[in-house]
Amino acid sequence: MAEPKKIVTPLSDETVEGLHIGDSVLISGILYTGRDSAHKRLIETLESGKDLPINIQGQIIYYAGPAPAKPGKPIGSIGPTTSYRMDPFAPKLMALGLKGMIGKGNRSREVIASLQQYKAVYFGAIGGAAALMAKSVVRAEIVAYEDLGPEAIRRLEVNDFPAVVVNDCHGRDLYVEGIKRYQLD
Amino acid sequence: MRDLEVAQITDAVKRLCIESNYYLGDDVKKRLQTFLNEEESPTGREVIQKIMENAEIACSEKVPLCQDTGFAVVFVELGQEVHLVGGDFTQAIHEGVRQGYQEGYLRKSIVGDPLERKNTGDNTPAVVYTDIVAGDRIKITVAPKGGGSENMSEVKMMAPAAGIEGVKEFVVDRVRRSGANPCPPVIVGVGIGGTFDKCAQIAKRALLRPVGSRHPNPFYADLENQLLVQINRLGIGPQGFGGRCTALDVLIEVHPCHIASFPVAVNMQCHVARHKVIVL
Numbered sequence: 001m002a003e004p005k006k007i008v009t010p011l012s013d014e015t016v017e018g019l020h021i022g023d024s025v026l027i028s029g030i031l032y033t034g035r036d037s038a039h040k041r042l043i044e045t046l047e048s049g050k051d052l053p054i055n056i057q058g059q060i061i062y063y064a065g066p067a068p069a070k071p072g073k074p075i076g077s078i079g080p081t082t083s084y085r086m087d088p089f090a091p092k093l094m095a096l097g098l099k100g101m102i103g104k105g106n107r108s109r110e111v112i113a114s115l116q117q118y119k120a121v122y123f124g125a126i127g128g129a130a131a132l133m134a135k136s137v138v139r140a141e142i143v144a145y146e147d148l149g150p151e152a153i154r155r156l157e158v159n160d161f162p163a164v165v166v167n168d169c170h171g172r173d174l175y176v177e178g179i180k181r182y183q184l185d
Numbered sequence: 186m187r188d189l190e191v192a193q194i195t196d197a198v199k200r201l202c203i204e205s206n207y208y209l210g211d212d213v214k215k216r217l218q219t220f221l222n223e224e225e226s227p228t229g230r231e232v233i234q235k236i237m238e239n240a241e242i243a244c245s246e247k248v249p250l251c252q253d254t255g256f257a258v259v260f261v262e263l264g265q266e267v268h269l270v271g272g273d274f275t276q277a278i279h280e281g282v283r284q285g286y287q288e289g290y291l292r293k294s295i296v297g298d299p300l301e302r303k304n305t306g307d308n309t310p311a312v313v314y315t316d317i318v319a320g321d322r323i324k325i326t327v328a329p330k331g332g333g334s335e336n337m338s339e340v341k342m343m344a345p346a347a348g349i350e351g352v353k354e355f356v357v358d359r360v361r362r363s364g365a366n367p368c369p370p371v372i373v374g375v376g377i378g379g380t381f382d383k384c385a386q387i388a389k390r391a392l393l394r395p396v397g398s399r400h401p402n403p404f405y406a407d408l409e410n411q412l413l414v415q416i417n418r419l420g421i422g423p424q425g426f427g428g429r430c431t432a433l434d435v436l437i438e439v440h441p442c443h444i445a446s447f448p449v450a451v452n453m454q455c456h457v458a459r460h461k462v463i464v465l
Contacts, residue, residue: 064252067252127424129239178420182429
């Protein structure tokens with residue numbers, strides 16, 4: 001496997017354009033966590049004409065709800081949750097400047113089209129390797145919706161967070177092409 | 186009769202919740218090593234390596250393998266000569282889950298009402314299956330089940346004429362349609378027969394068997410092997426990034442069924458296959 005590409009948030013259009021499916025990346029900078037309930041609230045906030053509680057310009061949302069942190073640790077185990085549940089919300093956030101999402105599993109046609117339209121990227125993290133991924137989190141704080149517990153929006157400062165490019169802004173899909181390459185029937 | 190304090194059940198369930206979430210079984214680790222050697226995709230090998238590394242970290246730091254520490258599914262085989270004293274049996278199990286998820290820093294993932302969706306805050310209630318068996322012991326298995334793989338599971342009421350080919354087609358197709366969602370490499374629990382509900386339950390029980398074990402009936406043992414080969418030809422690979430290793434194993438359980446019925450269930454399990462047993 002090729003050396004992983006190191007990228008830093010916020011992501012620029014150039015960085016996103018330079019990413020291709022199958023690329024292994026190490027992400028440093030800020031990730032915002034958000035999953036089902038947080039997305040629902042973000043969109044409700046937008047629909048009521050209010051500002052979002054976080055600035056998503058150039059940022060990456062990590063579809064994750066961590067386990068509680070043990071004393072002395074910034075965060076508990078934190079792997080990706082399945083992304084399709086956030087599909088109805090993602091295009092609206094990309095239209096507002098969101099540049100990346102980390103999760104697992106297939107995205108809808110609308111999401112894939114939005115990645116091309118708004119120059120954004122969808123990364124897959126390793127589902128289940130949550131203790132390993134927690135090690136790249138340097139700091140974590142809740143920045144919105146604390147009442148949602150594990151589903152609250154957290155601002156994570158990460159160093160070399162490992163992921164793989166699944167859907168790039170060029171319209172390619174690793175889940176489709178990877179399977180084609182290895183299927184035997 | 187043998188008296189048994191229900192507080193012992195609480196303690197045992199608490200311990201099993203924590204241990205099952207921290208320590209990956211040797212059967213899974215061994216199978217991952219085998220697939221690491223056989224995986225053709227470089228990305229796939231990288232993924233398997235990270236999964237193995239994750240198990241080492243979780244074990245040494247005593248943290249959960251996966252942030253989704255699951256719905257606590259508890260199987261109890263209660264000897265009919267055991268006399269439970271000191272409290273309510275089911276409440277004792279829930280209390281064990283409550284304590285285990287709190288003290289083990291495990292995520293609380295249960296909402297009290299499926300539509301209202303408010304978190305219960307302590308991962309209770311557990312799903313409890315109790316069988317009354319002979320003897321004066323109690324066997325407790327705790328099998329925390331993650332949501333991602335559970336969501337890719339299905340029960341199908343097939344026509345009896347569908348036969349073995351129908352089973353194969355359904356199981357393989359279920360894995361194909363799941364893609365990356367259940368966090369492959371997966372373990373595929375298959376239930377064949379029973380009623381609608383029994384079928385789903387035996388598919389889940391199949392997942393309690395060690396990876397690499399085979400059904401005692403050679404016919405079903407052979408079907409397990411055939412399905413494993415077919416699934417690993419799909420090309421989904423570790424995490425769906427493409428590769429050979431889509432399933433670590435296929436485990437089948439069967440049950441008699443009605444002359445008109447032929448239920449088949451697939452219960453998907455990710456590589457974080459958690460289940461721990463104690464006998465009191």
